[in-house]
Amino acid sequence: MKIAQIALPVPLLQIFDYLIPFKIKPVIGSRVKVVFGHRIMIGIVVNLCKNSALDPLKLKYINTILDQESLFFPGLWNMLLFSANYYHYPLGLMLTNSLPNILKKGKEKKYQFLYKKKKYVAIIQKTFLHYIKKKILFYI
Structure with a gap:
């Protein structure tokens, strides 16, 4: 029996286990x-x-998978996991807040991310880190 651990945008410091249906194959970093x-x-x-x-009898199944690939490039994914752990911020909120609003609402991804071009990666990471620090310090 396969299980997916899913971070939900709720103010709790935990992730939740869900059963994976037989025909569905989720990817780490994808939305469900x-x-x-x-x-x-x-x-x-x-x-x-x-x-x-x-x-396992108490676990619920995943309804649908919205993405076939991860929405996060490896550097951003590791930075988000580290930031959530370091600042004791809920992982689900951290990951969800890093997405554009249209993806938060469950819309289909219709564009390519900039991480394919290496020169933009440093700018995106620096800007995002500054945004997260401001947001977290505001709540503290």
Whole structure:
């Protein structure tokens, strides 16, 4: 039984386990729709594993996968994971806030990211780090 660990945009310092249906193959860093409580939310796949600490009968299934590839390039992904851990900020909020608004709403990705061009990577990382520090310091 395959399980996806998903970060949801909720103010909790944990990730949530969901069962992966047989025909669906999520990718780490892709968006998925899941049921959370009485709502359908968009989360980001953080990890894929075979076992869960919870009883598999209590886990819910992933509804749909919105992306076939990761939305984050490796450098940004590692920086976001480090930032969430270092600043004790919820990973789901950190990852979701790093996305454009149109992707937060579950719309289809219709463009190429700039990370394919290496000269823009440093500018994007520097700007994003500055934004995250301002946002986190505002809440503290």
